[in-house]
Amino acid sequence: MTDVGRHPRIELMTLSEVADVQGYIGNFRVKVLRKARYVDEKECTACGDCIDICPVIKPNEFDLGLSTRRAIYQPFPQAVPAAFALNMEECLGNNPIACGKCLEKCEKECIDYDMQDEEVEIKVGTIIVATGMDVYDPTELDEFGYTRFENVITSLEFERLINSGGPTEGHLIRPTDWQLPKRVAFIQCIGSRSEKRGNPYCSNVCCMNTIKDSLLIKDHWPEVEIKVFYMDIRAFGKGFEDLYKRSKANGVMYIRGIPGDIREDPETKNLILLAEDSNSGKVVEHEADMVILSIGLIPSAENSLIRQLLTLSRTSDGFFMEAHPKLQPVDAPTKGVFFAGCAESPKDIKDSVTQASAAASRANILMSAGKFTVEAITSLINEELCKACGVCARVCPYHAIEFDKEKKLPARVIEASCAGCGTCGAECAFDAVIMRHFTDQQILGQVEAILEENPQDKVVVFACNWCSYAGADFAGISRLQYPSSIRIIRTMCSGRVDENFVLHAFKLGAPVVLVSGCHFADCHYINANRWTQKRVEKLWDKLEKKGIRPERLQLEWISAAEGLKFAKVMKEMEELRQGVTLEEIEYTRKEL
Amino acid sequence: MAIERSESDELRIGVFVCYCGLNISGTVDCEAVAEYAQGLKDVVAASTNRYTCSEPGQQEIKNDIKEHNLNRVVVASCSPRMHEPTFRVACQEAGLNPYLLEMVNLREHCSWVHIHEPEKATEKAKDMVRMGVSRARFLQPQIEKEVPVARSTMVIGGGIAGIQASLDLANAGYQVYLIEKKPSIGGVMAQIDKTFPTMDCSI
Numbered sequence: 001m002t003d004v005g006r007h008p009r010i011e012l013m014t015l016s017e018v019a020d021v022q023g024y025i026g027n028f029r030v031k032v033l034r035k036a037r038y039v040d041e042k043e044c045t046a047c048g049d050c051i052d053i054c055p056v057i058k059p060n061e062f063d064l065g066l067s068t069r070r071a072i073y074q075p076f077p078q079a080v081p082a083a084f085a086l087n088m089e090e091c092l093g094n095n096p097i098a099c100g101k102c103l104e105k106c107e108k109e110c111i112d113y114d115m116q117d118e119e120v121e122i123k124v125g126t127i128i129v130a131t132g133m134d135v136y137d138p139t140e141l142d143e144f145g146y147t148r149f150e151n152v153i154t155s156l157e158f159e160r161l162i163n164s165g166g167p168t169e170g171h172l173i174r175p176t177d178w179q180l181p182k183r184v185a186f187i188q189c190i191g192s193r194s195e196k197r198g199n200p201y202c203s204n205v206c207c208m209n210t211i212k213d214s215l216l217i218k219d220h221w222p223e224v225e226i227k228v229f230y231m232d233i234r235a236f237g238k239g240f241e242d243l244y245k246r247s248k249a250n251g252v253m254y255i256r257g258i259p260g261d262i263r264e265d266p267e268t269k270n271l272i273l274l275a276e277d278s279n280s281g282k283v284v285e286h287e288a289d290m291v292i293l294s295i296g297l298i299p300s301a302e303n304s305l306i307r308q309l310l311t312l313s314r315t316s317d318g319f320f321m322e323a324h325p326k327l328q329p330v331d332a333p334t335k336g337v338f339f340a341g342c343a344e345s346p347k348d349i350k351d352s353v354t355q356a357s358a359a360a361s362r363a364n365i366l367m368s369a370g371k372f373t374v375e376a377i378t379s380l381i382n383e384e385l386c387k388a389c390g391v392c393a394r395v396c397p398y399h400a401i402e403f404d405k406e407k408k409l410p411a412r413v414i415e416a417s418c419a420g421c422g423t424c425g426a427e428c429a430f431d432a433v434i435m436r437h438f439t440d441q442q443i444l445g446q447v448e449a450i451l452e453e454n455p456q457d458k459v460v461v462f463a464c465n466w467c468s469y470a471g472a473d474f475a476g477i478s479r480l481q482y483p484s485s486i487r488i489i490r491t492m493c494s495g496r497v498d499e500n501f502v503l504h505a506f507k508l509g510a511p512v513v514l515v516s517g518c519h520f521a522d523c524h525y526i527n528a529n530r531w532t533q534k535r536v537e538k539l540w541d542k543l544e545k546k547g548i549r550p551e552r553l554q555l556e557w558i559s560a561a562e563g564l565k566f567a568k569v570m571k572e573m574e575e576l577r578q579g580v581t582l583e584e585i586e587y588t589r590k591e592l
Numbered sequence: 593m594a595i596e597r598s599e600s601d602e603l604r605i606g607v608f609v610c611y612c613g614l615n616i617s618g619t620v621d622c623e624a625v626a627e628y629a630q631g632l633k634d635v636v637a638a639s640t641n642r643y644t645c646s647e648p649g650q651q652e653i654k655n656d657i658k659e660h661n662l663n664r665v666v667v668a669s670c671s672p673r674m675h676e677p678t679f680r681v682a683c684q685e686a687g688l689n690p691y692l693l694e695m696v697n698l699r700e701h702c703s704w705v706h707i708h709e710p711e712k713a714t715e716k717a718k719d720m721v722r723m724g725v726s727r728a729r730f731l732q733p734q735i736e737k738e739v740p741v742a743r744s745t746m747v748i749g750g751g752i753a754g755i756q757a758s759l760d761l762a763n764a765g766y767q768v769y770l771i772e773k774k775p776s777i778g779g780v781m782a783q784i785d786k787t788f789p790t791m792d793c794s795i
Contacts (some may be wrong), residue, residue: 001778001795004755004770009762014772018748026741032771034620062783079776080795122769125742128761130754132779156783163785170785203698213790302773306748324673336741341753349752349787349794356753360760367743367766376691376734416739437691441730449726450719458719465673473671476700484712487719488701567705 005080006333014041014081019119021309024416025336026125026372036115038086039072044110046074046082050102056090060167063160065165072102072111077165086111126336126363130356131306133297133342136191136198144187149264151177151271152291153516155186155209162216164183172217172224174290175241176269178220181289185273186210187259188230192296201317203347207234210294218250226252227286228417229259229275237350247463255286262291297346304521310334311469313522315561319345330359333466333524335372338362377437379413379418381569385432392424392433395495397526421525422496426535438491440498447505450487455509456585459485459573462501464494464529467518467559474563475570480568485577493517495528502539502553507592511580512552514573519557546591552580603634606662606794607721608653610644612699619703621638621714624667628718632725636660644669645678653679654686662690668721670695689733696724717790746771751779 004010020031054070062075069075072092074082092099093113103111135156138146146152151174153161164170174181188206191198207230221292233254235244246534250256259275260385265287273286299318307314311334313321320343323331330338340356341347344564347355366372381392381401393401400417401424403409410432413424425435450458463469469490491497494517505513515536517529533555540550555574558566607629611617622640629638637660641649644667656662665688667679672695680690700715706713744768747758750772762768770777781787784794 001755001782004750004758004777006755007759007762007768009627010758010768012750012770012772012777014750014775014777016771017773018746018771026740028742028746030746030769033767037775056766064783065734075774076778078782079778085775122744122746123742124744124746124769126745128745128747128757130747130749130751130757132751132753135780140650156780159784163783166785208788212786212791215791216786237789243789243791302749312665339749340747340757341749343749343753349781350789352751352753356756357760359753360757360764362744363761364755364764364766366741367745368764370741370743371738372663372741373738375738376736378737382703415737436734437731437733439730442727445726445730446723449723452722469794472671473673473697473700476671476704479704479707481706481707482700484706484709484716487716487723488697489723518687584675 001078001080009092012081013120015085015387018306018309019153020262021127025374026366027416028127028336029125030122030124032120032122033117033121035117036088036114037083038088038091038115040080040112041083043108044075044083045108046084049105049107050084050111053105055101056092056100058075058087058090063167064157065159066157068072074448083110084113088113125367126338127310128338128340128359128363129306129310129312129332129343130340131300131302131343133300133346136296136298137294138190138293140197141190143261144259144291145262145264145271146191146293149262149269149271151181151264151269152262152293155206155213155294158213158292162381165320172221181224183288183372184217184227185286185288185291186214186226186228186294186559187291188228188294189258190295191298193231199296199298199317202234205348206294206296208240208243208547211235211243213292214247214252215243215250215543218247218252219359222250222382227288228252228254229257229273230254231256231258238504273340282332297342299587300343303343307521310337311524312337313518313524317345319343321560330355330362336366359364374416375420378415379420379422380434380436381411381413382432382434387430387432389429391427391429394428395423395531397421397423397528408561419525421493421528422491423493423525423528423531426496426498427531431486435496438496440500443489443491443498443501444504446489447501448508451505451508456511456580456582457485458487458510459512459514459570459577460505460510461486461488461514461516462491462494462497463488464517465490465492466524467522468494468516468556468566469567470560471558471562474534474560478563480563480567482567483574485574493523493525493528494532495525497532497535499535499539503592504586506552507547509585509589511574512554512577513584514554514556514569514570516556516558519559522559548591549584551576601662601663603729604660604662604727605635605664605666606653606656606660607635607638607666608666609638609640610649610667610698611642612669613642616669616698616703617708619707619713620698620717621710624714625721628636629666629721629725632720632722635725637662650678650682653682657683657686657688660677663692664731665693666696666721666724666728667693668697668698668717668724671695671697671701692728692731693736693757694724694728696720696732708784728782743767744769748778750777752781754776754779
């Protein structure tokens with residue numbers, strides 16, 4: 001940590017948030033909001049004089065509220081930067097009449113109540129997303145009594161209690177009587193591996209964390225009785241099994257079964273756990289002085305903003321989705337962006353460090369090359385056909401199209417900013433946009449090839465490259481079976497699907513057409529799929545007016561992780577197709 | 593360097609149907625699909641291969657491009673999300689602009705999802721190849737644009753992962769901006785006492 005603070009090439013911006021990201025691989029322009037610290041970061045020597053005098057006492061977040069801090073504080077002794085920070089919402093001092101004590105006390109005059117937040121713009125070639133994770137709050141699991149019973153704590157709270165820098169200076173005590181607990185119970189998989197409450201996935205680190213905690217207790221207080229209630233112990237990493245064996249050899253009891261209920265003895269404040277040992281099949285009551293809930297990891301609350309700014313996606317567990325789960329595990333689908341640590345999935349320190357070095361290496365490859373070849377999938381304007389109406393510029397999610405309304409000059413695409421969604425191509429009423437590599441001709445060619453023979457037996461599916469097409473790939477990888485009537489046409493974005501593509505398909509006898517794209521928040525082209533929806537809604541009206549059942553045109557949002565949903569939707573499309581009569585198809589052909 | 597062909601050139605399309613071991617050929621009659629492709633308009637060569645992505649498989653594409661003077665290539669194998677870069681390079685090495693390649697996803701979108709219907713899957717595969725050929729007719733050579741990459745990076749988050757990535761990149765000589773929301777870096781790791789498997793301090 002201190003290496004970061006003193007590295008000449010690292011500019012550490014604490015109390016900072018990413019406010020906006022523009023640009024593309026190699027050329028990102030980022031706005032960072034640096035919040036005021038109210039203490040001069042460079043001058044403060046962390047002497048502590050201000051703390052002694054500050055009258056405001058607040059719970060210390062770093063110790064999870066198990067200790068207190070002042071309004072001016074250092075989060076923990078090894079903090080980097082070491083400089084103190086002042087929480088202005090808690091401080092009394094912005095009015096010197098009210099307080100202002102720290103200001104007087106600080107000899108170096110580091111404190112400035114008038115410090116302002118500032119917005120800084122930086123230009124970077126690559127971005128590494130290391131937003132980490134949050135921990136699961138077990139309050140909703142009522143049977144374990146967290147927050148109802150004082151002696152039920154979480155594994156993270158335990159870390160603070162056993163830490164020499166923590167509120168008890170490393171002396172293990174239980175909250176009610178501040179005495180060393182004689183009997184400690186750990187309960188595993190809290191908020192993990194549950195379909196009903198919490199999360200369905202394994203949080204990866206909790207088994208080993210408990211094994212480690214049990215050894216820490218045994219090292220200091222061998223007389224403490226420890227029981228670990230578990231579903232499965234997952235000690236799969238290098239050296240992990242040795243630790244597990246050491247824990248058992250030290251007398252830690254591992255009981256296979258999660259307690260269904262915890263009661264508190266009102267007098268002793270001890271806890272009574274009722275659990276079935278699934279190895280023996282017996283239901284047994286256990287008494288413990290303290291219970292530690294081994295809580296799981298959840299995606300960081302920060303992720304939703306970062307996801308929008310960098311147009312990233314999430315897998316079904318809520319963590320960020322990689323470009324490929326096996327072959328590009330640290331690359332984001334957005335080029336030039338990489339993942340490190342728990343942002344991508346729950347992982348321990350070793351794996352986080354490994355992945356961070358991998359992400360750094362991937363970024364290094366790009367930056368040492370100094371240049372990057374962008375796929376030639378960008379749009380062009382046919383100036384002869386352009387009527388300078390400005391629709392393309394209005395719908396472009398990247399503001400990559402310029403046009404001059406006054407002078408009525410043809411629109412112009414800024415190639416480096418164009419991401420290639422093709423929404424401009426779909427919206428242009430004059431066919432003046434050429435979407436390179438996904439031209440009207442190319443796509444209509446596919447539509448015609450599908451419907452050349454027995455059109456009544458086929459379903460035409462437009463699938464966007466990033467989500468729905470990838471979802472279809474995932475259905476394939478998972479061997480999920482669906483009807484063979486489905487014919488898929490790939491576009492980069494569902495926003496590319498021109499009204500004419502759909503109408504042409506119906507004209508050629510397609511019984512059912514499906515347009516599918518990413519879920520709204522997941523669109524790889526910021527919000528291009530909003531235009532998809534508007535267009536499909538317009539088409540529904542149009543079909544209805546012509547006496548064609550609008551249901552024959554379907555719209556679905558299917559993500560890359562939703563192979564199951566893809567297969568299910570395809571079955572529904574086939575059912576729908578079977579309900580379309582030959583007379584209907586004939587009528588449609590004539591009407592269009 | 594890629595040879596560019598003008599639009600007026602006669603279309604000469606080559607179709608390469610991949611067995612992917614048994615992944616495709618276990619369900620789809622690949623020989624029948626190749627035979628069907630041979631009969632499509634503008635197709636001058638169609639063949640099958642056990643693994644088109646293998647070195648010999650790619651070599652066959654390159655040889656056929658030269659031998660048959662192909663100006664469009666259709667590879668009917670797996671997802672373009674998987675092997676499009678592979679076959680684009682193969683085309684380029686044989687002097688064909690990489691954007692004159694079209695992929696037909698027989699594996700993920702046909703053989704794997706219609707395992708129990710080999711006949712229907714084979715019919716669908718033919719349709720899919722016809723779609724691919726139809727699109728290939730309209731493919732145009734494209735020139736890719738190079739953009740500069742700035743020698744600086746932003747790391748969002750100052751936990752153990754952000755710290756490690758920042759140090760690696762800074763030590764490699766790049767300017768690093770490490771953005772942390774809290775007053776100090778360290779993240780959750782800093783809150784943990786000892787860490788497994790070494791049982792040493794986290795900070």
